[in-house]
Amino acid sequence: MEEKEKMTLVVFSGELDKALAAFILAITGASMGMEVSMFFTFWGLNIIKKNEGRIKGEGLMRKMLGVMNRGGSKRLKLSKLNMFGLGTWMMKRLMKESNYPTIEQFITMAHQMGVRLIPCSTTCGIMGLEREAFRSEVEDLAGAAYFLNEARQSKVSLFI
Amino acid sequence: MEEKEKMTLVVFSGELDKALAAFILAITGASMGMEVSMFFTFWGLNIIKKNEGRIKGEGLMRKMLGVMNRGGSKRLKLSKLNMFGLGTWMMKRLMKESNYPTIEQFITMAHQMGVRLIPCSTTCGIMGLEREAFRSEVEDLAGAAYFLNEARQSKVSLFI
Amino acid sequence: MEEKEKMTLVVFSGELDKALAAFILAITGASMGMEVSMFFTFWGLNIIKKNEGRIKGEGLMRKMLGVMNRGGSKRLKLSKLNMFGLGTWMMKRLMKESNYPTIEQFITMAHQMGVRLIPCSTTCGIMGLEREAFRSEVEDLAGAAYFLNEARQSKVSLFI
Numbered sequence: 001m002e003e004k005e006k007m008t009l010v011v012f013s014g015e016l017d018k019a020l021a022a023f024i025l026a027i028t029g030a031s032m033g034m035e036v037s038m039f040f041t042f043w044g045l046n047i048i049k050k051n052e053g054r055i056k057g058e059g060l061m062r063k064m065l066g067v068m069n070r071g072g073s074k075r076l077k078l079s080k081l082n083m084f085g086l087g088t089w090m091m092k093r094l095m096k097e098s099n100y101p102t103i104e105q106f107i108t109m110a111h112q113m114g115v116r117l118i119p120c121s122t123t124c125g126i127m128g129l130e131r132e133a134f135r136s137e138v139e140d141l142a143g144a145a146y147f148l149n150e151a152r153q154s155k156v157s158l159f160i
Numbered sequence: 161m162e163e164k165e166k167m168t169l170v171v172f173s174g175e176l177d178k179a180l181a182a183f184i185l186a187i188t189g190a191s192m193g194m195e196v197s198m199f200f201t202f203w204g205l206n207i208i209k210k211n212e213g214r215i216k217g218e219g220l221m222r223k224m225l226g227v228m229n230r231g232g233s234k235r236l237k238l239s240k241l242n243m244f245g246l247g248t249w250m251m252k253r254l255m256k257e258s259n260y261p262t263i264e265q266f267i268t269m270a271h272q273m274g275v276r277l278i279p280c281s282t283t284c285g286i287m288g289l290e291r292e293a294f295r296s297e298v299e300d301l302a303g304a305a306y307f308l309n310e311a312r313q314s315k316v317s318l319f320i
Numbered sequence: 321m322e323e324k325e326k327m328t329l330v331v332f333s334g335e336l337d338k339a340l341a342a343f344i345l346a347i348t349g350a351s352m353g354m355e356v357s358m359f360f361t362f363w364g365l366n367i368i369k370k371n372e373g374r375i376k377g378e379g380l381m382r383k384m385l386g387v388m389n390r391g392g393s394k395r396l397k398l399s400k401l402n403m404f405g406l407g408t409w410m411m412k413r414l415m416k417e418s419n420y421p422t423i424e425q426f427i428t429m430a431h432q433m434g435v436r437l438i439p440c441s442t443t444c445g446i447m448g449l450e451r452e453a454f455r456s457e458v459e460d461l462a463g464a465a466y467f468l469n470e471a472r473q474s475k476v477s478l479f480i
Contacts, residue, residue, distance in 0.1 A: 005312060007308070007312075010341075010478070012337075012338070012341055012480075014400075017172075017202050017203075018172070020202075021170075021172055021201060021202060021319075024282055024304050025304055025307075025308065028303075028304035028305050028308055029308055031305075032305060032308060032309070034308070034312075041341060042337050042340075042341060043337075043399075043400055059417075061410050061413060061414060062414065064410070065410060065414070068401055068407070069400075069401060079203075080174075080203055080229075081228055081229060087228070090221050090224070090225060091286075093221060094221060094222065094225070094286050094287070094288075095286055097219075098285055098286050100286060122344060125418055126411075126414050126415055126418050126420060127414070128414075143348075144344050144345055144348040145348050145351075145352060147345075148327070148345065148348055148349055148352060148354075148476065149352070151475070151476045152325060152327075152354075152475040152476055154476075155311070155312040156308065156311045156312055156314075156317055157317075157476050157477075157478065158170070158317065158318070158319040158478070159319060159341075159478040159479060159480050160172075160319050165472060167468070167472075177332075177362050177363075178332070180362075181330075181332055181361060181362060181479075184442060184464050185464055185467075185468065188463075188464040188465050188468055189468055191465075192465060192468060192469070194468075194472075239363075240334075240363055240389075241388055241389060247388070250381050250384070250385060251446075253381060254381060254382065254385070254446050254447070254448075255446055257379075258445055258446050260446060315471070315472040316468065316471045316472055316474075316477055317477075318330070318477065318478070318479040319479060320332075320479050
């Protein structure tokens with residue numbers, strides 16, 4: 001049996017536009033028969049947080065960080081032209097008009113197509129996030145060594 | 161005949177500094193004999209828009225987006241230290257003093273050296289941009305599958 | 321003797337969070353036996369500037385740029401939630417609590433593990449920076465062609 005070609009994405013950014021780019025690439029790769037892994041780290045973790053999760057965290061600072069950095073696929077903003085939410089709202093409208101999936105739907109699609117969604121254990125440690133902060137589609141936390149081992153076997157690795 | 165090594169760049173960002181980095185890499189790669197493709201997506205599309213283009217777009221929102229997100233190689237700003245234009249102006253002066261090409265000139269040079277400039281059809285769809293919104297050096301629109309197929313054959317792929 | 325696998329990182333961004341991501345990847349790669357090179361360019365150069373360096377630069381504009389764009393591993397800020405320094409201070413506290421190294425310590429560790437720290441000669445030229453603007457762990461300046469030659473031999477290349 002021939003092995004599948006791999007693609008590995010580091011999703012560092014947590015903005016709507018970068019999340020879109022990441023999921024479009026991931027889903028396209030999966031539909032071309034590639035084995036796709038997405039490693040979410042730093043602000044990228046916001047994309048795969050539960051939308052309705054309660055804010056937790058050991059210590060006052062992690063709680064504060066949890067409030068300021070709430071996350072969830074429905075709370076993402078554009079990196080440019082956010083304009084107090086107007087730009088983000090417009091982009092979502094334009095995507096809907098063009099019959100584009102929302103990030104919420106992209107996550108489900110990606111998961112169903114076998115794309116692996118993996119939170120970075122290192123940044124989860126710093127930010128005080130555990131597995132239960134994330135949606136059900138997400139796998140167990142894994143570290144940088146796990147990512148690099150995937151990346152070195154991949155035809156395409158990108159840092160988004 | 162030996163095949164050329166490939167390099168593929170996704171240009172997601174539309175800022176002066178990132179555009180510079182992208183074109184320096186592309187032109188260096190081409191001068192080393194690599195076959196270079198640049199895929200412009202999201203804000204990166206601004207780099208290859210016509211400078212003097214009329215603003216078009218179906219519907220009010222795409223027209224508004226066209227105004228706010230005007231684009232064109234001469235309208236790019238720094239991602240840091242823009243300071244209402246002062247930082248950008250300084251960077252352009254410093255580049256001129258150091259005999260560096262402008263982005264305008266970089267685009268011409270890249271095109272003449274065989275670098276392929278390709279707008280992402282997916283984001284063009286969302287933003288309501290057609291081929292005629294872009295400069296003459298630019299190729300026809302192509303999608304994520306086309307990009308990934310190039311990237312998986314490339315020695316170097318970067319997301320900028 | 322078998323050749324080591326290579327990893328090459330372009331560090332374009334000069335923010336605390338991106339610098340952290342870059343050094344975590346670099347050190348993990350080195351500990352897995354990879355030969356790691358980090359190319360610092362544009363704002364990324366700030367990470368490897370001397371903390372106590374005097375501001376130099378030919379001409380008024382390069383001096384101004386030197387003041388506004390001071391740099392040094394201890395002056396880096398978060399790309400998000402900086403909140404006039406509060407977010408950055410919190411992140412540093414959280415890293416300390418989790419027994420994480422500072423960027424200062426990461427640079428020393430990376431250097432001791434054989435990670436190569438290389439400033440981009442092109443952007444140094446524009447910004448008027450010479451070798452002596454950088455810390456002792458840093459190698460001589462090298463250009464984009466040098467980077468691309470490393471990248472094309474690398475298993476993993478990322479633009480951060």
